[in-house]
Amino acid sequence: MEGSKGAKLTAKTIKWISPLFQAAAFLLALSFTTLILLAVGAPPGQAYLNILKGAFGNTNSIANVLVVWAPLLLTTVGVLITFSAGLWNIGVEGQVTLGAIFTTWVLRLLQESALPPWLIILLAMLAGMLGGALWAALAGALKTFGGVNEIFGGLGLNFVATALTLWLIFGPWKRPGTGSMSGTLPFPETLWLPTLSGLRLSPWALGLALLAVVVVYLMLRGTRFGLRLKAVGKNMRAAYLLGVPTWQHMMASFLLCGLLAGLAGALQVTAVYHRLIPSISSGYGFLGLLVAMLVNYQAVWAVPVALFFAALNIGSIQLPIVLRLDSSLAGVLQGLLVLSVLLVEGARQQIMKRLRLSDESAPVEERP
Amino acid sequence: MDVALYDIHKTFGRVHANVGITLSVPAGTIQGILGENGAGKSTLMKVLSGFIRADRGEIRLDGRPVVIHSPSDAIRHGIGMLHQDPLDFPPMRVIDNFILGRKGGLLPGRAAAKRDFRALADQFGFSLDPDAYVDTLTVGERQQLEILRLLWLGARVLIFDEPTTGISAAQKEKLFAALRLLAEQGRTVLFVSHKLEDVEGLCHKIAVLRQGYLVGDVRPPYKTAQLVEMMFGKSVAMGERQPAKPGPVALRLESLSVEDDRLKVRDVSLTVHKGEVIGLAGMEGSGQGLFMRAICGLVRPTGGRVWVGDQDLTGRSYLAHKRHGVAFLPASRLEEGLVPGLNLTEHFVLAEERRSFFVDWNAGRSLARQRILDFNIRGAPETPVESLSGGNQQRALLALLRVPLDLLLLEHPTRGLDIESTIYIWSKLKERCAQGMAVLFISSDLEEILQYSDRVLVFFSGRVTPPLEAADLTTDRLGELIGGKGWPEKGGQG
Known part of the structure; x- marks a missing residue:
C-alpha cells in the first residue's frame, strides 16, 4: 500500500504549497508594476492608493466596479467551460459582441410594439444569449468539422464581429442623420434593465452573473457532463475510448460559453449602455480569459479574482486625472499578473513533478 | 575487466531505489541481474553506465575507483549499455549508426569503419548488411548492431537491459552465443532480466534485487523456486494453459x-x-x-x-x-487509455453506464474502493492515475471495463x-x-x-x-x- 500512502501525501503537500505559489505570483506582478512606475517617475504607493480609492472610495465607485464585475463574471465562467474541455475560446470577445447585436436587434424590432416592456427585455436578452451561442457554434463547427484551431477561428470571428458592429452602427442602424462612434440611438428608459436608484448598477445583472457562477460551479463539479468535459479536455483520445462522444461535448462547451458571453453582451446593452456602441464588449471577453487562466478551472475563485480585476479597471480611471498616468496601468498590472502566475505555475509543476517522481515506487526505474 | 560496486545508494525523493548494493563481477563473467519491475535493477545499471549518479558508493574497475559522470564517460572507461528500446536512428544506414558516437575526425572514414564492422560481425556470426537501413532490421538485428558498435567503441563491460523482449527464439540463441563468446574473450556481461528461464540458462551467477536491496548473489545449480522466492518474497504459481470451450x-x-x-x-x-x-x-x-x-x-x-x-x-x-x-485497451496507457489529471474515482464514474445528470460522488467513491479491492490496485480513490505504476494503471484499465x-x-x-x-x-x-x-x-x-x-x-x-x-x-x-x-x-x- 506504499503507493497510495505516497499519493495522499502529495495531495496534501499540493494543498498547502499552492496558495504560497499564488501569493508569490501576485508579489512578482506587483513588483514588476512597481518597477515600471518607478521607471516613469511616478510614486508607486500613491498610484496604488489612487486605484484603491478610485475603486472603493464611495458608493458610486463601488457600484461601478460591480457594473464591470457582472459581465466579467459571465465571460469568465463561460470560458471556464471551454477551458475544461481543453479549448481556448478566444472567440469569446466576438460572442459578447454578437450577444449585444442580437439584443439590440430584438429591442429595435419590438420597441414600437404593444408588448409589455419586461417581456421585450426578456426576449431581447434571450436573443442575446442565442446570438452568442450561434457565434460560438460557428467557432465550434470550424474546429470540429473544419479542423480550424479554435484560437484562429475565434480570432477571425472576433474581427468579423467588430466589423459587423461598425457596419450596423454606421449603416442600417445609424442615428437619424449621420452615423456616429457614440453608437445607435439610445432606447427609451422603459426598455432599460432597472438599476438601483442613483447608480448605474442593475441588481438583475448582478444576480444573473452570480447565478451563472453557481450553475457553472455545480455543473463542473457535480454533473456527469462536467466530468466528461474535463476528461475530453485532459485526454481526448482516452475519453473517447472510455465512451465519451468527444466532438459533441466540445461543441456543447462552445454553445454554453457562447450563451453566457451572449448574456454578458445583452447586459451591456440593456443594463449599461442602452444602445449598441462600437466597443460594446469592452474587452470583457479577453479579460475573462485572463481571469479564467488565473483561477485555474476553479469557478469559485472567479468571484474574487474577477472582482479584483473589475476594481483595477475602475480604479485606474482616476490615474490620468490625479497622477497624469495613463489608465492602461490597470491593463499592465492585469497582464503582468497573468504572466507571473503562468511563470510561477511552470515552476510549481517542475517542483511537483520532482515530488511526484519521488512518490512512485515502481515506475521510477522504468523511465529512461 | 573486473567490475565492483560498493555500497551504492540511490534515492528518488522518498523512494530508495538502491540500498547499499555491493556486487563484484570478475572479468569473463556473465552476471545475471534479476528482479521484478521496480526492484532497482535498471537504476543500478544506469548508475554503472553513467545515466544517473549514485548518491553514495563507489565503482571500481579492475580495482581502481572511477567516477562516471555520463554515458560517454562510461564508454571511455569501457562500459557500454544496450537499452531495452535500441537507441538507434531508424532512417539511417547500419554503417552510419555504427560510426555514430565515435569521437574525433570530421570525416567519418566510412571505408575503414566498414572493414572493422565486417570483421567484428564475422567474429560473432552476425550477418548484417552495413548498407541496409536500420528500419528494415528486426529488434534482434538492431541489438546485434548495437553490440558491434559498443565493442568497436572499446567496451569491455556490456550491460544488456531485458534483451530477450521481442526477439525470436533463433535470435535469442544467437544472442546468447554472442554473450558467451564475449565472456570467453574476457569481457564482462551484465544481463538484466525478469525472465527466469533466460537468466538460468545463461548466467554464471545471478544477483537478485528486491525493493532496492540485493537479496542474494547465487551460483549454479539454480533452483527456480528459490529465485522466485527471492524476487517476490513469496512464491508465485504460473498460470496453466487452459483451452477454452468454444461457444457461440x-x-x-x-x-x-x-x-x-x-x-x-x-x-x-x-x-x-x-x-x-x-x-x-x-x-x-x-x-x-x-x-x-x-x-x-x-x-x-x-x-x-x-x-x-x-x-x-x-x-x-x-x-x-x-x-x-466491444472494448479496446491501447498499449499506451497514459496517452490513450487513462486521463491524466483525473483520479480513480472520476475514472470509474466516467466509465459508468448510468445516465443520471448529477454524479453521486459518495457512490462513486465506494464503487472505486470496491474496484480497487477487486482488482488489487495499489492506490486510493483519490489517487490521480498518472501517479500509479504501470501495472496498477493496467489493472485500473481492466477494472474500468x-x-x-x-x-x-x-x-x-x-x-x-x-x-x-x-x-x-x-x-x-x-x-x-x-x-x-x-x-x-x-x-x-x-x-x-x-x-x-x-x-x-x-x-x-x-x-x-x-x-x-x-x-x-x-x-x-x-x-x-x-x-x-x-x-x-x-x-x-x-
Whole structure:
C-alpha cells in the first residue's frame, strides 16, 4: 500500500504549497508594476492608493466596479467551460459582441410594439444569449468539422464581429442623420434593465452573473457532463475510448460559453449602455480569459479574482486625472499578473513533478 | 575487466531505489541481474553506465575507483549499455549508426569503419548488411548492431537491459552465443532480466534485487523456486494453459481489408467464439495494430465486413462498437487509455453506464474502493492515475471495463509489467473469458502469445497467416513466421 500512502501525501503537500505559489505570483506582478512606475517617475504607493480609492472610495465607485464585475463574471465562467474541455475560446470577445447585436436587434424590432416592456427585455436578452451561442457554434463547427484551431477561428470571428458592429452602427442602424462612434440611438428608459436608484448598477445583472457562477460551479463539479468535459479536455483520445462522444461535448462547451458571453453582451446593452456602441464588449471577453487562466478551472475563485480585476479597471480611471498616468496601468498590472502566475505555475509543476517522481515506487526505474 | 560496486545508494525523493548494493563481477563473467519491475535493477545499471549518479558508493574497475559522470564517460572507461528500446536512428544506414558516437575526425572514414564492422560481425556470426537501413532490421538485428558498435567503441563491460523482449527464439540463441563468446574473450556481461528461464540458462551467477536491496548473489545449480522466492518474497504459481470451450460466435470477419499509408492488410476472414483468446503476433508495425483498430471502428476498413454477435458493425464508430459490447485497451496507457489529471474515482464514474445528470460522488467513491479491492490496485480513490505504476494503471484499465463484455481487444496487455502483475492480469482476463468474453490481443512476447492464446494470427508486413492452433506452435516456429520465414509461397491470406 506504499503507493497510495505516497499519493495522499502529495495531495496534501499540493494543498498547502499552492496558495504560497499564488501569493508569490501576485508579489512578482506587483513588483514588476512597481518597477515600471518607478521607471516613469511616478510614486508607486500613491498610484496604488489612487486605484484603491478610485475603486472603493464611495458608493458610486463601488457600484461601478460591480457594473464591470457582472459581465466579467459571465465571460469568465463561460470560458471556464471551454477551458475544461481543453479549448481556448478566444472567440469569446466576438460572442459578447454578437450577444449585444442580437439584443439590440430584438429591442429595435419590438420597441414600437404593444408588448409589455419586461417581456421585450426578456426576449431581447434571450436573443442575446442565442446570438452568442450561434457565434460560438460557428467557432465550434470550424474546429470540429473544419479542423480550424479554435484560437484562429475565434480570432477571425472576433474581427468579423467588430466589423459587423461598425457596419450596423454606421449603416442600417445609424442615428437619424449621420452615423456616429457614440453608437445607435439610445432606447427609451422603459426598455432599460432597472438599476438601483442613483447608480448605474442593475441588481438583475448582478444576480444573473452570480447565478451563472453557481450553475457553472455545480455543473463542473457535480454533473456527469462536467466530468466528461474535463476528461475530453485532459485526454481526448482516452475519453473517447472510455465512451465519451468527444466532438459533441466540445461543441456543447462552445454553445454554453457562447450563451453566457451572449448574456454578458445583452447586459451591456440593456443594463449599461442602452444602445449598441462600437466597443460594446469592452474587452470583457479577453479579460475573462485572463481571469479564467488565473483561477485555474476553479469557478469559485472567479468571484474574487474577477472582482479584483473589475476594481483595477475602475480604479485606474482616476490615474490620468490625479497622477497624469495613463489608465492602461490597470491593463499592465492585469497582464503582468497573468504572466507571473503562468511563470510561477511552470515552476510549481517542475517542483511537483520532482515530488511526484519521488512518490512512485515502481515506475521510477522504468523511465529512461 | 573486473567490475565492483560498493555500497551504492540511490534515492528518488522518498523512494530508495538502491540500498547499499555491493556486487563484484570478475572479468569473463556473465552476471545475471534479476528482479521484478521496480526492484532497482535498471537504476543500478544506469548508475554503472553513467545515466544517473549514485548518491553514495563507489565503482571500481579492475580495482581502481572511477567516477562516471555520463554515458560517454562510461564508454571511455569501457562500459557500454544496450537499452531495452535500441537507441538507434531508424532512417539511417547500419554503417552510419555504427560510426555514430565515435569521437574525433570530421570525416567519418566510412571505408575503414566498414572493414572493422565486417570483421567484428564475422567474429560473432552476425550477418548484417552495413548498407541496409536500420528500419528494415528486426529488434534482434538492431541489438546485434548495437553490440558491434559498443565493442568497436572499446567496451569491455556490456550491460544488456531485458534483451530477450521481442526477439525470436533463433535470435535469442544467437544472442546468447554472442554473450558467451564475449565472456570467453574476457569481457564482462551484465544481463538484466525478469525472465527466469533466460537468466538460468545463461548466467554464471545471478544477483537478485528486491525493493532496492540485493537479496542474494547465487551460483549454479539454480533452483527456480528459490529465485522466485527471492524476487517476490513469496512464491508465485504460473498460470496453466487452459483451452477454452468454444461457444457461440462473438466476432466474424469477412475478408476484412484495411490499410494506412505504409501497410495493406488484405482479406482476413476469422471467426472468434465466445470465451476464445486469439493472439496477434508479429513485429511491431506489421499490421496487427491497424487490423485491431479496424475491428473496433477506430480505423475505417477499406473492404469486407465486421460482425459482432449478429450485428453488422462495418464502418460504424468505436462508440457504436462499444454499445455492442466491444472494448479496446491501447498499449499506451497514459496517452490513450487513462486521463491524466483525473483520479480513480472520476475514472470509474466516467466509465459508468448510468445516465443520471448529477454524479453521486459518495457512490462513486465506494464503487472505486470496491474496484480497487477487486482488482488489487495499489492506490486510493483519490489517487490521480498518472501517479500509479504501470501495472496498477493496467489493472485500473481492466477494472474500468464494463460488465458484461463480448469482445475485448488488447494491445500489449502486459508490456512493462512484472511477472506477478502479468499473471494477475491474465487471471482476470481468463476469468472473464470463462464468462463468455472473447479476447484478441497483440503481444511481442512470444511466450505470452503461446501461453494464453487458443489460436494465433501472425502478421508480417501486412501479410496474415490463417488462424493457427496455439497448441501446435512452438516459439521457434512462431519466431520464424514473425521474422518472415516459412510463409507459404502464395501467402495463405496475405
